[in-house]
Amino acid sequence: MVDAALLRRAGDLKGELVAFSQQPRYDRAASSFLAEYGNGLEDADEQRWMLLWDCFVLEHRLANGRTVVEQFVEARPDLPEAEREMVLGWRDVVQGPFEVQRKDGSALLVESLVDDLTYRVRSNMGPAVFKQMPRRSFIIARLVAVGDEWMLSGPVQILRGSERGIAYQLALDMSLRTPEAVFRNPDKIALAWEHQRADRARFVEFFGTDLLVVPGKQTQERLDGYYTYCRDVVLGPDPKDVPAAVSMSLPLDLTDAETVALIYDETDGLGFYAEFGLVEEAFANPGLLRRRRWREQTLSYLEDDSVEPMVLRRLAARDPEKASVVFRRLLKRPRFDWSRDGEALMREVKPGHFDRPPRPRVSPLSERLAEFAKRG
Numbered sequence: 001m002v003d004a005a006l007l008r009r010a011g012d013l014k015g016e017l018v019a020f021s022q023q024p025r026y027d028r029a030a031s032s033f034l035a036e037y038g039n040g041l042e043d044a045d046e047q048r049w050m051l052l053w054d055c056f057v058l059e060h061r062l063a064n065g066r067t068v069v070e071q072f073v074e075a076r077p078d079l080p081e082a083e084r085e086m087v088l089g090w091r092d093v094v095q096g097p098f099e100v101q102r103k104d105g106s107a108l109l110v111e112s113l114v115d116d117l118t119y120r121v122r123s124n125m126g127p128a129v130f131k132q133m134p135r136r137s138f139i140i141a142r143l144v145a146v147g148d149e150w151m152l153s154g155p156v157q158i159l160r161g162s163e164r165g166i167a168y169q170l171a172l173d174m175s176l177r178t179p180e181a182v183f184r185n186p187d188k189i190a191l192a193w194e195h196q197r198a199d200r201a202r203f204v205e206f207f208g209t210d211l212l213v214v215p216g217k218q219t220q221e222r223l224d225g226y227y228t229y230c231r232d233v234v235l236g237p238d239p240k241d242v243p244a245a246v247s248m249s250l251p252l253d254l255t256d257a258e259t260v261a262l263i264y265d266e267t268d269g270l271g272f273y274a275e276f277g278l279v280e281e282a283f284a285n286p287g288l289l290r291r292r293r294w295r296e297q298t299l300s301y302l303e304d305d306s307v308e309p310m311v312l313r314r315l316a317a318r319d320p321e322k323a324s325v326v327f328r329r330l331l332k333r334p335r336f337d338w339s340r341d342g343e344a345l346m347r348e349v350k351p352g353h354f355d356r357p358p359r360p361r362v363s364p365l366s367e368r369l370a371e372f373a374k375r376g
Helices: 004-021 024-037 046-058 068-074 081-089 127-132 161-177 186-207 216-235 276-284 286-290 292-303 309-318 320-331 338-349 367-375
Strands: 094-104 107-112 118-122 138-146 149-152 157-159 211-215 259-265 269-274
Touching (some): 004 046, 004 081, 004 149, 024 046, 046 138, 068 081, 081 138, 094 118, 094 161, 107 127, 118 138, 138 161, 157 161, 161 367, 186 259, 186 269, 211 216, 211 276, 216 259, 259 276, 259 309, 276 286, 276 309, 276 320, 286 292, 286 320, 292 309, 292 320, 309 320, 309 338, 320 338
Antiparallel strands (some): 094 107, 094 138, 107 118, 138 149, 138 157, 211 259, 259 269
């Protein structure tokens, strides 16, 4: 339980943080952020403006890599350690649609439609605001931690129980677009790994391998065939009894490529890699790196953060000696040895892949969202 004094202090600090964020020093960064994410902010109502500003203050990383809230705490050495930790904890925002379960004293119990966890929520404006949020209604809100409970941050949109379709659709979109939001629930992570292992097994059954290289113009057709196979395995082949298979539309940089690799890795999941054939040829014959096309494409695999270390590890594992030659020529490091230096190189050029534990690529849906998606 969070005491009233801490909640009042949280409310005061939030107001001070907002005032801090409105200094002229942040004008350029805020304008750039709002131009990118505002999407016609000049016509937006006050609620949307407040929501975007809350995102800017708590989550947006400035040019120096830091957030406004981090700079606020740095500028306030007078804050006790407990308050500093609380305010910095606001960088981790829980957002989305929540179903109201019931009032609990001066708090409100809500269940996230995205991660299925229950949150005990307070408002720094007092419990009277919860009168607008009856049981079985829905709120679209952002929550930040206060002690072991949560506080509303920014504006709240309230939906009636009869508007559950709107809340469910938003939760479905969030679950598919941002799996990290689902994985706040550790049970969901375990379930997602199970789903990914099963999905990978179907991929290997269908293609006979976990690494397939095809002409770019055939990639969409081959992927559609795979998803149809998955539908038939899971639901049955009779089109009268099951919905049409849902595939993903691949971007032009893949379908227009000369070759594309489809790799379904145990950890990194399913990925698509344009012009894989050129890079594969360079690893098999490092002499090709003298030619601009092969050199540039292979170097792009090293520099592009969307290409996981796994891809280069797989190519290098085929012939570590030739891989050493590849990296010596690309990096101009004459003593480079893949077996000795490869992992250090991956951490050097792709640090983002090592700063957090691996996460599944698939996002498990709750039963209610799965049923909603099926009906849709």
